[in-house]
Amino acid sequence: MATLKTLALGVIALLGAKVVASIVLQYGDYFPPNFDSAFLVGREKSFTGIYPPAFYAHIIVGPITLLLAAYLMFSGKRKTHQKRHRQLGKLQVLLVLAVLVPSGLIMSVWAFSGPIAGVAFALQSIATGLTAALAARYAMLRKLATHQVWATRCFILLISPLLFRLASGVLIVTESESVEAYQINAWLSWTIPLFAYEVWRMRKQHAKKPRLSEQASLEAIS
Template sequence: MKRIAFWLLVMLFVKVLGSIVFEYRNYFPANFESNFLVGREAFFSGSYRVAFYTHILCGPISLLVAAFLIFSGSRKALSHWHRRLGKLLASLVLLVLLPSGLVMATRALTGPVAGAAFFVQTFATALCVGFASWYASRRRFNQHRAWATRTFILLCSPLLLRLITGATVAFELESSWTYRFAAWGSWLIPLAVYECRNSILRRSIARSIKGTLS
């Protein structure tokens, strides 16, 4: 069942990422009647334009590299590529993806509440990448794996954002407030689930050790 669930998640990952990339046909050239670009024509120039194209080109690459790193982390045969691509991902995220995301957050759909979600998420991602890199450099792999997983969860947030906003449209619940909820929930909810899982595992291990010692 775990294997089935894993492959279902992989299929969902690929499908949602593919649907996001498929929308790029409306961005080259910019179609201001498409979903994401509606109402953005007035400021779609200068730094925002550069940030937009930088972000949408770097995003899928970063996500695919991150997925490979999650897959290859426990495979010694891929350790060489894991180290090289880990450094590449850290550079892409910190130097390209996050700065361009900050620029785009200033013009977030529905205003400053959603924009604040993307700002906080950006800094949280930078923090996770920093800790993952630091622990890897010191060969503290358990801590590295935890922070790398948090990084992957945050990088996947656009996919969950897409799912949530798509669901609100399908159920006729679309509004400015549902988008604001999606902007925060798309990364806070999966992070909270991950941290709760870690907490349960730690308590289970502690009980096992205590039982063994007693």
């Protein structure tokens, strides 16, 4: 079981790295902006004012926060990484709250396919900022178990754009791409992973209760 879990995590990591690499490789279409490229097509009118700075800040900081999030998840329970974990955790919270969330909110106003997707992206940005802030707060309070829960939620929200890209790729390959599909993807790409995590966490907590009750009974008998 442990081998299968390690293998699955390795496959997920490689898949995530591939998606991040494909995003970074598209930067050639953004400097300067190529409005015939996949993401910028039809955005000539919206690519003015505050949108370009928000767009560039978002695409530069986004991969950095993803890499930081992956390291923080890896290093959280390793004593040899504690000092660096705290330092990079502070940097992560700063980048998320000062750059990623504000730029995401600005971009959501001009979201492709309209306000339905825009609201999804805006709420996702707010949720990301909230989970990062709460993870930092509980770390400062030394409530590490609660910190880990909020940090995991933040990690899920940070990787959800990768899931959005993967789903978009599937839609393109299967010739199912549409405005409605884009809007659904904008919501499900982050709500379903969060929901799945909460279900897993609740089941894990329920599984612990019988063990604790059994242990308490044994102690009472002894």
